[in-house]
Amino acid sequence: MEAKEKRLIKKIKKGDHQAFAEMVDKYKNKVYVICFRMVGNKQEAEDLSQETFLRAYRYIGQYDMERKFSTWLFRIATNLSIDALRRRKPGVSLDAELPGTEGLALEAILPDNQASPDEKMVQNELETAVQKEIQRLPEKYRTAIVLKYLEDLSLKEISEIMDIPVATVKTRIHRGREQLRKYLIVLRGEKE
């Protein structure tokens, strides 16, 4: 770990709020990406991101300085997101199957007769579609795909975050990729 970050964490361990604020600023967007892509809902992802940092602060004493800090932090974010997904499992409805896409889906559903820039519409539709596809992935594939392609993490980091061997991470990425491919060809109306 870089020396600057080590110093920052030592200060946080001593209860330095300013140092903690610096750390939140540094990692908040990355934590938010994990939470948002995992649960698919802005407000819930925001709450989960907040909870991630509160836990990091509370348990900073347990963080081992020899390991990479972001790995430890992303693990908290990932686990909290998975817990949130599992809590909402019962009472599955069609809506619940695509959690949190309400806001996005609405844009796609609402008749948009007003002349909105074509490009923006295309972008919105694509985003909506892709977000839906990510939400359809089984949670273990989703986690691997989010960490690999949206956080750009190495397989080793992902394996530490998910607490599974690198080979298993690879398998999950392959399966996740294959699922996304299938969704994509349906979206495009192509044949296998």
Add this chain to the structure above:
Amino acid sequence: MNCSEFKKYSLLIDKVLDGDASSKERGLLSKHLAGCATCRAHYAQLKDSMAMLNLLMTPELPIDFTKNVLEQIPKEKRRLFRRWTAKHPVLATMAVCAVPMSLAVFAANRQSASQAKNAKGIVLTKASR
């Protein structure tokens, strides 16, 4: 269209996409893709799926996110305060009493505060509240 070696080449495609393939293996794949439409489509679709992920833009966090988090963590220096009260029990009592109580109440409490002088600071501050 079909490929008799589809399984073999989809494993190779995964290897290439993972960045694990040697240049020889990459060459083998491109040679096969040149002549096999099935695997070519498969490869292109996988690449497109990954490219799609790059299109995603994550919404912005509210500007006061950090501030909101900070407001929820336990108040700073509680530990330091406790250490200080242990060292200076009387002063600590005075500090605690002076804020919420009037001077008259403070004066009345003064006696009991000094009697408890040797007790632990934390107990003293609680007891004299």
